[in-house]
Structures are given as C-alpha cells and as structure tokens.
Amino acid sequence: MNRNAEIANSYRMRIDEAIGYIKSRTDMEPVLALVLGSGLGEYAAELKVEEEISYRDIPGFPVSTAPGHDGRFIFGYLDQIPVVCMKGRVHLYEGYEPWDVVMPVRVMKGLGIKALFLTNASGGINFGYMAGDLMLITDHISSFVPNPLIGPNFEAYGTRFPDMTHVYDEELSDQIREAAHEEKVPLQEGIYVQLTGPSFESPAEIRMLRSLGADAVGMSTVIEAIAAHHAGIRVVGVSCIANAAAGMTKELLSGDDVNLTANETAPLFSRLVTSSIKKITGKL
Numbered sequence: 085m086n087r088n089a090e091i092a093n094s095y096r097m098r099i100d101e102a103i104g105y106i107k108s109r110t111d112m113e114p115v116l117a118l119v120l121g122s123g124l125g126e127y128a129a130e131l132k133v134e135e136e137i138s139y140r141d142i143p144g145f146p147v148s149t150a151p152g153h154d155g156r157f158i159f160g161y162l163d164q165i166p167v168v169c170m171k172g173r174v175h176l177y178e179g180y181e182p183w184d185v186v187m188p189v190r191v192m193k194g195l196g197i198k199a200l201f202l203t204n205a206s207g208g209i210n211f212g213y214m215a216g217d218l219m220l221i222t223d224h225i226s227s228f229v230p231n232p233l234i235g236p237n238f239e240a241y242g243t244r245f246p247d248m249t250h251v252y253d254e255e256l257s258d259q260i261r262e263a264a265h266e267e268k269v270p271l272q273e274g275i276y277v278q279l280t281g282p283s284f285e286s287p288a289e290i291r292m293l294r295s296l297g298a299d300a301v302g303m304s305t306v307i308e309a310i311a312a313h314h315a316g317i318r319v320v321g322v323s324c325i326a327n328a329a330a331g332m333t334k335e336l337l338s339g340d341d342v343n344l345t346a347n348e349t350a351p352l353f354s355r356l357v358t359s360s361i362k363k364i365t366g367k368l
C-alpha cells in the first residue's frame with residue numbers, strides 16, 4: 085500500500101472506531117450538531133440530556149485543552165429534536181493537525197447529522213460592531229490557516245476539489261434570520277476570518293484583515309465548515325463578538341475577558357439558538 089493510502093486507511097479506521105464507540109453508548113440519531121464556542125458551553129443545559137460522552141473516553145479522539153472548553157458530546161433532545169452538542173472543540177493552536185480538528189465533524193457525519201450549527205467567540209473588526217453582538221456568518225476567509233482537506237481525499241465524504249461558493253447554507257441561514265426577528269435578538273451579518281492563534285492579532289493585522297473584507301476574527305470554525313461542506317453537511321454559523329479587535333480600543337485582550345463576555349451574551353444566544361434549531365430542523 086502506498087503511504088497516502090496508508091494514512092487514509094488509518095484515519096478512516098480511527099473515525100470508524102470513534103463512531104462505533106459512540107454508538108455503543110447511545111442509539112440516538114442526531115439530525116443536527118451544535119458546536120459551542122468559548123464561553124457558550126452552558127447552552128447544553130437547554131437539552132433534555134440522553135447521554136454525555138467525554139472526548140477522553142472515545143478511542144483516538146482529539147481532546148480539548150482550551151479554557152472554557154469542556155470537551156464532551158452531549159446527546160439530547162430540544163423538544164422532540166435529536167441534537168448532539170459539542171461542548172468544547174479542539175483548535176489548531178492546541179497543536180492538533182487540521183485533520184484532527186475536523187475529525188469530530190466527520191464522526192458526526194457518520195452518526196447521521198444533516199446540519200452543523202457552528203458557534204464561536206470572535207473579535208469584532210467591523211467598526212459597526214460592539215462587544216456582545218451576535219453575527220450570522222455569511223462567508224469566511226480561510227487563507228491564513230491550513231486547509232483541512234490537504235492530504236489524501238476521502239472520496240466517501242466528497243470530491244477532491246469541492247466548491248466553496250455556498251458554505252453557509254442560504255435556506256438554513258434564513259431560518260436564523262427569522263428566528264432573530266421573532267425573538268427580537270439583534271443580529272449582525274458578516275465575514276469571519278480564522279487565524280491559528282493562540283496569540284491575538286496585532287493592530288496592523290487587524291487593519292489588514294479589515295481591508296480584506298473580514299468583519300470578525302477568531303481561532304476556529306472555518307476549517308470545520310470546510311470539512312462539513314466537503315462532506316455534504318449543511319452548515320450555519322453564529323459568532324459572538326466578544327471584544328473589539330486589537331488596537332480598536334485601549335483595552336488589551338485576554339482569553340478570560342473573551343469567555344466572560346461570551347457568558348454574558350448567553351441569554352440572547354440561547355434564545356436565538358433554540359428558535360433557530362427548531363426552524364432549521366423543519367427544513368432538513
């Protein structure tokens with residue numbers, strides 16, 4: 085077997101083993117996965133929980149080490165809707181390879197999810213944003229992080245050269261817009277750029293990112309969105325603007341403050357997410 089085929093094979097086996105382990109713990113078949121970003125993990129309490137599975141217990145699974153990231157799957161129901169929640173994710177800055185960062189997405193594909201709802205905390209680049217705003221992600225810039233599809237292509241998931249014109253599903257994003265309107269939750273819309281972190285950006289980098297058209301910056305989400313879109317999962321994303329990006333105010337940035345602001349947004353975030361999930365799953 086050539087080296088690429090070997091790598092692909094062992095990765096596939098890890099994914100299958102993780103799926104097998106999860107299926108041995110729960111027979112729930114989630115239709116939607118919700119990834120909870122920094123400071124947003126408490127949303128999981130909204131579910132009627134069926135099973136919780138720590139990433140540590142899943143063979144070959146990447147384990148989250150970031151503060152504010154709990155590191156477990158929560159399988160539960162929102163009303164009658166079977167949902168899997170990722171309370172905590174893994175990031176490139178923890179030292180994981182891009183294919184490890186997106187492994188959970190592929191595992192959840194194997195569990196049967198049709199839609200992936202990505203959330204995160206970010207720095208606001210757009211002058212019109214304030215800390216605590218929520219932003220619907222309408223597009224992304226991935227050019228500063230390694231592409232998660234580099235390496236042998238997994239034909240079972242998708243094509244070698246996937247189109248990225250409509251990563252964030254228009255019909256499902258409309259459901260979030262409607263939910264925001266009904267719940268009277270103000271919702272910005274914009275373009276999210278992922279950098280690797282873990283250092284925050286410099287003011288000069290923020291000016292560069294703004295000139296490139298980015299509205300918010302963070303250290304996650306985009307590579308997960310690419311892998312999900314590749315695999316035919318319908319993707320939506322909401323970012324919690326936790327702070328004005330570097331150099332835009334006199335404040336220095338800290339991970340603790342990011343988690344605090346994201347926590348403060350929790351009530352608005354919860355209302356938006358619950359209403360959105362009900363509408364989205366009606367369209368799957």
Ligand code: HPA
Binds near residue numbers: 206284326330
């Ligand atoms: N930059 C990058 N990631 C972030 C920020 C930021 O300002 N705020 C929250 N996550």
